[in-house]
Amino acid sequence: AQSVTQLGSHVSVSEGALVLLRCNYSSSVPPYLFWYVQYPNQGLQLLLKYTSAATLVKGINGFEAEFKKSETSFHLTKPSAHMSDAAEYFCAVTYSSNSGYALNFGKGTSLLVTP
């Protein structure tokens, strides 16, 4: 099954600093990759997705991610962190067609933004 690994369960940045959340995937076929955000006591909300149209994907709230096949990576970045970015972030990949195209999620990275 296709899977993702998120490096770092907790990341802390200062307000205004660069946000970098790491995700590496394992897939035998070209993957479809997603980043979701979860605010406290809420469901998951899509930030962006990669479906092979373009390697640099722009999402909501100023986030973007670059698909790098040579590195099997799909890292999430934002140039300048805001306090409101504090949340849990999940990278995900489509399992496969025989799992109803469900998403296989990484374990998540908790982003803390300090003043």
Next chain:
Amino acid sequence: NAGVTQTPKFRVLKTGQSMTLLCAQDMNHEYMYWYRQDPGMGLRLIHYSVGEGTTAKGEVPDGYNVSRLKKQNFLLGLESAAPSQTSVYFCASRIWENTGELFFGEGSRLTVL
């Protein structure tokens, strides 16, 4: 504009009791999913459905049953709850197209004592 609605949002059960979580979506989506979220584990797929009347097992199906009698509803049942099933449960749905994203409900927090 409800999207995906889960009921109940909170529930406390005693070991051995049964209950059903209801998921309803108003987006006419073909695919529906049940996940559980536990600290440090991410989200794990319990069961899924690719259409009305069909269900299939996911990664962690033991102790759960599901039904999809109507396209808009996906029920998750616990026949005999165990403390290991204490978790936050999320329902999600998506269109048939394989690059489509999942739309999530707000979750149902279940505690089994």
